[in-house]
Amino acid sequence: MSSPALAPAAPNPRLDREAVVRAVEALLRWLKHRPSPAPEAIYLLVALKSAPIRRFEHHLRLPHYPFPSTFLVADRLPDDLPDDIEVIPSSLLRSLTPVARRGLVFLVLVDSRLKIPTSGKAIKGRSRIVPVDLADPAWATSAREAACCVELRVEAGTCRAVRVGHAAMAPAEAVENVVAAVEAAAACVPRKWKNVRALHLKSPESVALPLYSAPSAEGSNGAKDTREPAVTLEQGRLKRRKK
Structure with a gap:
């Protein structure tokens, strides 16, 4: 991004x-x-x-951005997807190892019914979860600001x-x-x-x-460096x- x-x-x-x-x-x-x-x-x-x-x-x-990569967790490709954001299916997210998830930012749809693991061993604290609403035309801008x-x-x-x-x-x-x-x-x-x-x-x-x-x-007199x-x-x- x-x-x-x-x-x-x-x-x-x-x-x-x-x-x-x-x-x-x-x-x-x-x-x-x-x-x-x-x-x-x-x-x-x-x-x-x-x-x-x-x-x-x-x-x-x-x-x-303090994180190296940003992914939108979705099972369908949204319209007008920015070049700096990649899509990752929820099924693939579950299969990622903790090492592979390290340092990633996940954009999770706020209105999605996908069962995205957000705690425990699924997504460690080294990852970041950012809720997004694709109905908002400025969702990508909002996501970039949140990722910062x-x-x-x-x-x-x-x-x-x-x-x-x-x-x-x-x-x-x-x-x-x-x-x-x-x-x-x-x-x-x-x-x-x-x-x-x-x-x-x-x-x-x-x-x-x-x-x-x-x-x-x-004090300044005799003070240590x-x-x-x-x-x-x-x-x-x-x-x-x-x-």
Whole structure:
């Protein structure tokens, strides 16, 4: 699917974009040498200083699709099917292995009587379900917008993961997604940036690459240098270089 264009976000002095670029490039290089049946997911880890008192959910809008493929689950071919959306029969969906379903976005008809498995082992959390109504002339546009949204859910604890991309993305698109997710996440958590302790980037099997760490409480005189070191990934290990 081709991603809808969004205006670039203004630079934030708290987040070093160069740190994001280095982390994305290092992670994509590492994933390139670890082939898998489906592109591995890339996650933004948001660590808070204190857990929210109340549970909340927030949808973060990304400029590019964090999932590699999008399928419309239907047993008939709809009229005017966009080129960037494929149709998959419900019977074939049931036969897909969990690995094959990883990283897919399924558009499920809201008025369909198809028995589409939506829980348990049928569709894992690594997939995404988006309801669509083919009676709406703008269903494809609505589906594209929904596919660009990821959920930040905070229930208990202080660390949460948000999907921001996949291994097959272009580095520039992955960077834009990470920056947009960081800004949106920091804007919706209680006390906003004041409550953000650290941000990291990782895939399911990689180490967590640092993007941001909250400044030390010490004053400027004699304060420790809290800048994160440049990072590289090699053979699954995190290597640090002094700046």
